[in-house]
Amino acid sequence: MRPESTFDLQSFLPYLLTQAAERSSLEFQQVYRDRYGMLRTEWRVLFHLGLYGTMTAGGIGAAAGTHKTKISRAVHRLAERRYITRNRDGADRRVEHLDLTPRGRAVFNELRGIAADYDEALSNQLSETELKVLRTALRKLAGMQSGRFT
Amino acid sequence: MRPESTFDLQSFLPYLLTQAAERSSLEFQQVYRDRYGMLRTEWRVLFHLGLYGTMTAGGIGAAAGTHKTKISRAVHRLAERRYITRNRDGADRRVEHLDLTPRGRAVFNELRGIAADYDEALSNQLSETELKVLRTALRKLAGMQSGRFT
DNA sequence: CCCGGAAAGTTGTAACTGTAACAATATTCG
DNA sequence: CGAATATTGTTACAGTTACAACTTTCCGGG
Numbered sequence: 001m002r003p004e005s006t007f008d009l010q011s012f013l014p015y016l017l018t019q020a021a022e023r024s025s026l027e028f029q030q031v032y033r034d035r036y037g038m039l040r041t042e043w044r045v046l047f048h049l050g051l052y053g054t055m056t057a058g059g060i061g062a063a064a065g066t067h068k069t070k071i072s073r074a075v076h077r078l079a080e081r082r083y084i085t086r087n088r089d090g091a092d093r094r095v096e097h098l099d100l101t102p103r104g105r106a107v108f109n110e111l112r113g114i115a116a117d118y119d120e121a122l123s124n125q126l127s128e129t130e131l132k133v134l135r136t137a138l139r140k141l142a143g144m145q146s147g148r149f150t
Numbered sequence: 151m152r153p154e155s156t157f158d159l160q161s162f163l164p165y166l167l168t169q170a171a172e173r174s175s176l177e178f179q180q181v182y183r184d185r186y187g188m189l190r191t192e193w194r195v196l197f198h199l200g201l202y203g204t205m206t207a208g209g210i211g212a213a214a215g216t217h218k219t220k221i222s223r224a225v226h227r228l229a230e231r232r233y234i235t236r237n238r239d240g241a242d243r244r245v246e247h248l249d250l251t252p253r254g255r256a257v258f259n260e261l262r263g264i265a266a267d268y269d270e271a272l273s274n275q276l277s278e279t280e281l282k283v284l285r286t287a288l289r290k291l292a293g294m295q296s297g298r299f300t
Numbered sequence: 301c302c303c304g305g306a307a308a309g310t311t312g313t314a315a316c317t318g319t320a321a322c323a324a325t326a327t328t329c330g
Numbered sequence: 331c332g333a334a335t336a337t338t339g340t341t342a343c344a345g346t347t348a349c350a351a352c353t354t355t356c357c358g359g360g
Contacts, residue, residue, distance in 0.1 A: 007262050009197055011285060013272050014178055017171035019215060019292035025164040039316080040168075047159055058338060065169060069318075072340060094325050094338040112157050122163050126287055133283040135161060137276055142169035189346075208308060220347075222309055244308045244355045 017141070028118045032111055041066060041074040043111070049084060049100045050108035056095050065142075083107060167291070178268050182261055191216060191224040193261070199234060199250050200258035206245050215292075233257060 009015055025040075032038040038046070048060045055063075061071045075098060078084045083104030089095040100108060123131055159165055175190075182188040188196070198210045205213075211221045225248060228234045233254030239245040250258060273281055 007201070007266050009201055010289070012265060012269050013284075014171070014175045014268070015194075016285065016288045016292065017167065017174055020288040021164070021167035021171035022215070023292050024167050028164055044165075051157070051159055056338085065173070067318075068339065069341085070316095072338095073316090076340090092326070092338085096339080115162060116157050118164075119162050122291065125290055130283055130287050133280055134163075134287045135166060137280050137284045138166045138170045139160070140275055141272065142166065142173050206308085217348080218309065219311085219349085222311090223346090226310090242308085242356070246309085 013141070024122060028115060031114055036107060036111075039074065039077075041070045042078055045071065045074045045078060045098075046083065046100070046104065046108050046111070047115075049098055050105065050112065054097050054099050056089075056097060058095075060098075078104070163291070174272060178265060181264055186257060186261075189224065189227075191220045192228055195221065195224045195228060195248075196233065196250070196254065196258050196261070197265075199248055200255065200262065204247050204249050206239075206247060208245075210248075228254070 029040065032043050044064050044066065045060055048055055048063060052063075057068065057071045057075055060066070061068050064071075075084065075086070079086055082101055085099050085101055087097045087099070089097060126134065179190065179193075182193050194214050194216065195210055198205055198213060202213075207218065207221045207225055210216070211218050214221075225234065225236070229236055232251055235249050235251055237247045237249070239247060276284065
């Protein structure tokens with residue numbers, strides 16, 4: 001029989017991660033929302049294109065672990081605002097290649113600067129080692145399944 | 151002028167945290183959704199009551215960092231399913247004291263066991279030190295503001 | 301006492317998300 | 331070739347969330 005007193009909500013990783021994620025995204029989110037009316041998925045698409053160059057919707061979805069319908073809608077809105085262009089592939093006409101417009105790149109550049117500042121502000125709350133271990137652990141958790149457990 | 155090549159999405163804490171949080175919540179979420187039709191906020195309310203005993207909606211909201219409208223709706227749905235009772239405070243009639251019903255406690259006990267197993271499965275992917283540093287860092291990030299930075 | 305303001309919750313509405321179903325291609329292989 | 335199947339991306343609809351406005355109750359100063 002399982003002991004009753006074992007479980008601690010404040011140590012439960014999914015809970016702790018969600019709290020930290022929500023909290024740490026808050027201020028930055030505020031910036032791209034208030035300033036550019038962007039949602040989180042739109043921000044992600046913008047950053048993928050800005051950092052990695054031309055990509056397809058599917059490629060971004062795979063890289064960011066985001067569902068294709070969310071990507072589809074984000075792409076639609078970004079194109080509407082002329083932050084990105086959509087170019088049908090010649091060989092496979094199901095595919096579209098996405099790119100930042102100059103306008104999109106300008107927004108990306110500004111947001112990247114703010115993101116870098118924000119990341120630094122967060123990082124300064126932790127020691128060097130803490131930060132290093134944290135990033136490693138998060139990458140492991142983000143990239144893996146625990147396997148069936150129920 | 152800021153260097154162009156500095157920013158790395160895979161090291162950006164808010165991004166990394168969100169990815170890890172989404173990923174790690176997914177499987178557990180599946181359990182309480184499929185099995186009990188519960189949403190995340192309902193799960194949180196249930197666990198707060200199960201672990202800490204009688205609480206008010208406002209108290210849970212403050213403890214969990216969750217907006218009162220989300221709590222309000224979660225409480226409504228949990229009461230509807232007879233997982234919790236709502237008792238008006240005698241002295242301050244704006245306040246309701248919430249408690250698990252026996253039925254709610256049974257569900258809580260089962261979910262707590264599953265949560266403990268899941269946490270263990272996740273924890274096993276990390277070393278002892280990693281885990282310790284991770285929890286400390288997450289608590290810091292969850293509980294603090296970076297201050298003005300924009 | 302009683303009025304203004306604060307606090308605890310609730311509700312309306314518009315926006316966002318998830319699931320599944322869909323259309324338009326591409327590919328496989330008998 | 332051509333029917334079955336897979337892939338890329340969109341859309342419909344139902345369900346969830348956010349924000350603001352609201353109700354009810356409490357508190358403090360005149």
